[in-house]
Amino acid sequence: MAKHALCIGINNYPGTDSDLSGCVNDATDWADALGERGFSVTRLLDRAASKAAMVQSIDTLISGAVKGDTVVLSYSGHGTWVPDTDGDEPDGRDEALCPWDIHDGQVLLDDEVHELFTHRAAGVRILLISDSCHSGSVTRGDDSDLDAGMPRARFLPPAVWMKADALPRDTARPARLFGGFTRAGGDLLLAGCLDTQFSWDTSFNGRPNGAFTYYALKTLTTLPATASYEYWFKEIRNYLPSTRLPQDPQIFGTRTTRRFKVFV
Template sequence: MAKKALCIGINDYPGTGMDLQGCVNDAQDWARELQQRGFGVTTLLDAQATKAAMAQAMGSLIEQGQGGDVLVITYSGHGTYVPDTDGDEVDGLDEALCPHDIRTEGALLDDEIHELFLRRQPKVKLVLVADSCHSGTVTRAAADPDADPRATRPRFMPIGNWMDAAALPRALPAVQGSSPLAKLMLRRSGDLLLAGCQEGPNHFSYDAHIAGRFNGAFTYYALKALRGLGADATYAQWHKAITPAMLPSVSYPQSPQLVGDAAARRSRIFA
């Protein structure tokens, strides 16, 4: 059984006014933890995490997996929505992850992620950790030059911050769907998603400043909870140790989610 991981962290979003501060630290923290647990780890940080590089790295990780292997993908960065063009979304929106070059290459759509996951061999275990959110509006979010750099910031990027004005819809429909990663987890038994917040409008994962350092609030507390668990702990026990014991909090009002079937939730962490 092989154990392999891909850890993606993006703070730098050129031309959007939506830079973050804790995502690279998140990716490095996940990579360090997974290496200590026997994983071979690849990282994509900031400018390395282009749309093409993210798709290639995800595809390569998944294609190389053999039955019984454990694959982990962690993503820390912005999430976004775009209008659905192929009619497969109930709410008329495609959910997406935001690569470093989103201004020039666009978002990595849930449809594209789904196509990558179709390359997987039977009995490959896949765990996704998403410290981002997929809730917001079309309206551009302006940077606040007077804001305290330690202030929290939702990890959602309105499409007005990266899409050309001529291409913008006048408005987005009400959000009813799930994040791209949540929908993929529900399609296959044995897979799991650990997400930093609930689905739908007004739920966010936050960029945070904790213990003198920038992190995603979810990543910080998820790793803290994990390190306090025994070797035989399950994903369900891990989730219970995070919420409500650590999140949501007054500073970070987010409720982490564990998505997957009952058997997967009862399985040992990263085993």
């Protein structure tokens, strides 16, 4: 039973004036943590994380796994949305990840991720970790590690990268869990926030990171050896949301998959 991971981090979004700071560190930190747990890890950072490269790498990761293997895909970068064209989104929008070449209109839709995930063999476990996307507010949790200053949202509005004549009408959207990525086809989704919120790009102890990634990895180091994903998620929720980081982390999966042992 092999363990494979792909860690994607994009700070540099040329042509958008919307660069981030902590995503490459996120990907590096996830890669290090997964490597320590026996995963073979591939990284795609900044320019290397074009849409074509992301699609190819995800497809290689998924289609190369066999029964009993565990696959982890982590993504840190901007999220966005486009109008839904096939009628499978109740809010009329397809959620999307933003590759490095988003300035050329290259987006990775939730529908495309779903299609890639269908290439897996029976018995392959898939975990998607996404530290990106959308906006809201609450006040609780411990954010004492957070450096002073306002964090930046990991959301790229369509107006930043779409041509003016292609921009959709801005419609209200319901509060749902991370849009279509809940249906991507993996066993578990760990997401940095609700679909209606932002995941924050910020800094801890002088080093840029995504808030969700920072606290997920901070709590990972203290988990018992037999801890489940459900237990890990509850530990993360001790830190998020907080007054300065108004994002609600999400876990999506069946009762059985939530009780899988972490990274086993």
